[in-house]
Amino acid sequence: MFYCKKTARLTFEVADVMLQRTRPARSRNIIAVAETKSKLQKKSNVNQNILHKRLSDYKIKFNLDREKLMVKRIKNTWERLGYLKAASLYTVAALITGFLVYGSVIAADVHFAKEALVNGKTVGVIKNTSNFEMLVEDMRKSLSTTLGKEVSPIGKPVYILRLVFGKSLTGEYALRQNVLSAFDDVEEAYAVYVNDSLICAALSEDIVKNVLDKIKSQFSEDDVNAEIGFVENISIRKEFIPVGYVRSADGVYAALTSPLEGQKTYAVTANDTIWGIANKFAMSVDEIYCLNKDLNDIIHEGDEIIINKSEPLVRVQSKYIYKGEKAIPYETDEVQDFDLQSGKKTVVTAGVEGKKYVVEEVVKQNGEVIETNVISEEILSQPVAATVKVGMKKSLSSVATTGRLSRPVYGTISSRFGYRARGFHSGLDIAAPTGTPITAADGGTVNFSGWNGGYGYLVRIDHGGGFETYYGHCSAMLVSVGDKVSKGDIIAKVGNTGNSTGPHCHFEVRVNGVAQNPSNYLN
Numbered sequence: 001m002f003y004c005k006k007t008a009r010l011t012f013e014v015a016d017v018m019l020q021r022t023r024p025a026r027s028r029n030i031i032a033v034a035e036t037k038s039k040l041q042k043k044s045n046v047n048q049n050i051l052h053k054r055l056s057d058y059k060i061k062f063n064l065d066r067e068k069l070m071v072k073r074i075k076n077t078w079e080r081l082g083y084l085k086a087a088s089l090y091t092v093a094a095l096i097t098g099f100l101v102y103g104s105v106i107a108a109d110v111h112f113a114k115e116a117l118v119n120g121k122t123v124g125v126i127k128n129t130s131n132f133e134m135l136v137e138d139m140r141k142s143l144s145t146t147l148g149k150e151v152s153p154i155g156k157p158v159y160i161l162r163l164v165f166g167k168s169l170t171g172e173y174a175l176r177q178n179v180l181s182a183f184d185d186v187e188e189a190y191a192v193y194v195n196d197s198l199i200c201a202a203l204s205e206d207i208v209k210n211v212l213d214k215i216k217s218q219f220s221e222d223d224v225n226a227e228i229g230f231v232e233n234i235s236i237r238k239e240f241i242p243v244g245y246v247r248s249a250d251g252v253y254a255a256l257t258s259p260l261e262g263q264k265t266y267a268v269t270a271n272d273t274i275w276g277i278a279n280k281f282a283m284s285v286d287e288i289y290c291l292n293k294d295l296n297d298i299i300h301e302g303d304e305i306i307i308n309k310s311e312p313l314v315r316v317q318s319k320y321i322y323k324g325e326k327a328i329p330y331e332t333d334e335v336q337d338f339d340l341q342s343g344k345k346t347v348v349t350a351g352v353e354g355k356k357y358v359v360e361e362v363v364k365q366n367g368e369v370i371e372t373n374v375i376s377e378e379i380l381s382q383p384v385a386a387t388v389k390v391g392m393k394k395s396l397s398s399v400a401t402t403g404r405l406s407r408p409v410y411g412t413i414s415s416r417f418g419y420r421a422r423g424f425h426s427g428l429d430i431a432a433p434t435g436t437p438i439t440a441a442d443g444g445t446v447n448f449s450g451w452n453g454g455y456g457y458l459v460r461i462d463h464g465g466g467f468e469t470y471y472g473h474c475s476a477m478l479v480s481v482g483d484k485v486s487k488g489d490i491i492a493k494v495g496n497t498g499n500s501t502g503p504h505c506h507f508e509v510r511v512n513g514v515a516q517n518p519s520n521y522l523n
């Protein structure tokens with residue numbers, strides 16, 4: 001721009017110099033005219049005659065006047081010519097300046113833009129008025145949707161043409177905010193954004209901050225040094241928003257703790273399978289079971305299946321250092337005994353859990369451990385392996401097995417078979433109150449009844465043909481090794497022993513020692 005001004009001035013100076021050159025010529029002309037005038041006056045004095053005095057006088061006067069007129073004409077013509085020259089020079093200068101200014105304008109990213117005014121207030125500097133009006137109308141429509149009522153249009157915008165730098169155009173966010181502020185159904189509030197999506201707003205920043213603290217406090221840790229924060233990026237912005245978003249503290253709390261999506265269900269059709277449905281919605285069979293805790297393996301036409309995950313909108317993450325003792329599970333060595341009846345097991349030496357002192361970093365999300373990073377570990381006592389005799393003698397009496405298993409406990413399925421956040425889950429967890437009877441899933445012989453590390457109190461039934469069922473975390477065992485049981489007999493009671501987070505029965509199905517998905521055997 002500076003260069004441009006300078007150039008323009010320079011151009012005018014050049015034009016001026018050119019005019020200066022023409023000026024002496026013009027003043028010379030004036031001197032010439034003046035000389036002509038005096039010469040003519042002398043000539044008139046010579047021509048004095050008494051007789052023809054009047055006539056001469058008249059003639060002289062006439063000639064004089066004619067000369068004067070001519071001189072005047074010449075003078076006028078010269079002056080006009082001078083002005084014309086000056087004018088044309090100024091025009092050329094102006095044109096050159098114009099081109100230079102235009103060039104500089106293009107180079108400096110300067111454009112013609114329009115200042116848009118709504119109700120006498122500037123809302124922004126824009127380029128395209130029809131785009132602007134479309135934006136205003138779009139915002140009115142979305143505002144109407146948000147508020148659930150027709151919002152009346154804002155006043156007709158007024159535009160003022162301006163020459164601006166490219167960067168001087170009003171940004172999208174500011175433009176939207178200014179347009180929004182022109183609507184009656186909008187107010188300035190503290191908007192809460194979760195990962196950049198507007199969730200709700202409150203009239204004071206403290207309302208939002210208190211709600212966030214309340215959510216965090218629900219997952220507080222005993223460790224005062226625990227770092228507690230949100231997994232999601234939460235921001236509070238003071239801005240103009242539709243009044244429909246403004247909530248009380250309870251409303252903000254509800255908005256932030258509600259599930260991310262409302263649950264969607266799918267109605268089963270005649271030829272559907274769980275696998276097929278999972279495939280259709282790009283989910284795993286496991287995810288379907290997770291969402292549908294009471295889902296039976298046999299689905300029927302018309303059944304409603306929940307098909308989308310619903311996670312809370314914001315998750316609290318806590319991170320702290322755990323220092324303390326932990327048990328080390330023991331292993332079980334099995335020794336084949338050909339004198340012992342097949343399916344029977346006797347404990348030769350009981351296992352003893354070891355102990356270790358650990359320092360580990362624990363990461364939790366909404367109270368659930370998602371990560372454990374061991375920092376240091378010191379073994380205090382080594383575990384002692386248990387030794388168990390396994391009967392190999394073929395049984396003479398055949399066990400009445402039906403081949404189809406019944407559910408051992410009636411309750412809620414709290415975890416399915418397969419890979420979980422904490423690793424592979426080898427069975428099916430059925431949650432039920434402590435003391436709820438556990439029944440044999442099929443007929444067979446009890447081959448284990450006692451404590452077994454993480455399983456807590458465990459009952460195992462041998463159904464023959466390498467087929468076994470396990471019932472873990474029991475509070476009481478009602479059968480002993482070698483007992484013959486029929487399908488449906490009460491064998492134990494639900495408990496919370498061993499590695500368990502609440503009363504449930506860990507039900508496992510094994511074929512030749514390999515854990516199977518119990519869902520494939522239940523009828």
Ligand SMILES: [Zn+2]
Nearest residue numbers: 427428429506
């Ligand atoms: Zn389990």
